[in-house]
Amino acid sequence: MKDFFNAIQDLFVNVLFAPMDAIRALELENWFAANTISWIFIIICIVAMVYWMLQLKIFSDNNEEDKSISSHSFL
Template sequence: MKAFFEGIQDLFVNGLFWPYDFFRFMENWWVANTVNWIFFALCSIAFVYWMLQLKKYNDSGEEDKSITSHSYL
């Protein structure tokens, strides 16, 4: 199990977080946090899109919202 967790550590430390190692040595705060702002913008856009899709589905009236919608109820 120790090798398994060391493999996970190696994946994240040496693989997935390499952009942060590059930005760590820069002196400019704005450049160093560009990756975070990009992730924040992408997640915000995805969240708004998903909420609009849920509203469109809810407004279409396709879902059966009656209390006895299933036979076992």
């Protein structure tokens, strides 16, 4: 059982968090480069959220969503 938890630890520490460690090491060398990478990720998230909201608005304008109360008896 101990090997199982050590495998989970190894997965997170050495694989999944490796990009975070790389950005942390980059910050010590070049602060502007590390922040540029962070801002690029933030911009990608904002663009994805705006796209998602626009798609939700399209479906809402077409009245494709079932808003009837009969779908839930407790309402």
